[in-house]
Amino acid sequence: xxxxxxxxxxxxxxxxxxxxxxxxxxxxxxxxxxxxxxxxxxxxxxxxxxxxxxxxxxxxxxxxxxxxxxxxxxxxxxxxxxxxxxxxxxxxxxxxxxxxxxxxxxxxxxxxxxxxxxxxxxxxxxxxxxxxxxxxxxxxxxxxxxxxxxxxxxxxxxxxxxxxxxxxxxxxxxxxxxxxxxxxxxxxxx
Numbered sequence: 001x002x003x004x005x006x007x008x009x010x011x012x013x014x015x016x017x018x019x020x021x022x023x024x025x026x027x028x029x030x031x032x033x034x035x036x037x038x039x040x041x042x043x044x045x046x047x048x049x050x051x052x053x054x055x056x057x058x059x060x061x062x063x064x065x066x067x068x069x070x071x072x073x074x075x076x077x078x079x080x081x082x083x084x085x086x087x088x089x090x091x092x093x094x095x096x097x098x099x100x101x102x103x104x105x106x107x108x109x110x111x112x113x114x115x116x117x118x119x120x121x122x123x124x125x126x127x128x129x130x131x132x133x134x135x136x137x138x139x140x141x142x143x144x145x146x147x148x149x150x151x152x153x154x155x156x157x158x159x160x161x162x163x164x165x166x167x168x169x170x171x172x173x174x175x176x177x178x179x180x181x182x183x184x185x186x187x188x189x190x
Contacts, residue, residue, distance in 0.1 A: 006051055007072050013044050014079045018089035045083055052076040105167045117167070125150070 055073050058064040082090065100121045108114040113131030119141060120126070127137045139152025148160040148167070160169040 002068075004068070004072060006055070007075060009044075009051075010048060010072075010076050010079050013041075013048060014082065016041060016044075017083055017087070020089050045080070048076060049080060052080060105162075119148075125152075 052073065055064070055069060055076065059069055059073055102119045102121050104116055104118045106114060106116040113129075115127060115129040118126040118128070123140050123142065125139055125141045129135045129137075137152060139150055141151065142149050146162055148162060150157055150159065157169040160167045162168075
């Protein structure tokens, strides 16, 4: 069986979607490149769908009832289903060892943007912000009474004040202490 251009395109698209973990972090540093590549992937999925519909139409109509066309239709259908079901890919990169989370706090901003602070049992935290891409910052924290002190070079917050329901994060600047949006606390199930 000879590989057609459509079948090669389908396989390459499936590989590109499933290997995102290798290039996503490096690419998100330069947003215009990330936007361009994700736009191209989206266009490729649309092109694959149109090619799939054309091939199925020819298969049903009877103008191209070959074994190769049937196999190509099956591969294209499986690829489209996998991309729709798992848009970030089935294959995951090496995941860092999960440390039990003590509690987490989240903030939802406008336009679907949001941020989640994961406070782990070992004294480390992860700040995962999602807005036109995913950005993660890691560091350590310590709690003294109702104040959380952060230790991270590139983290925007100096400390946070918490009560039983919310965390108010503060940033010290030359003009004073600025209160930022509240994070709602969720206790993790142990």
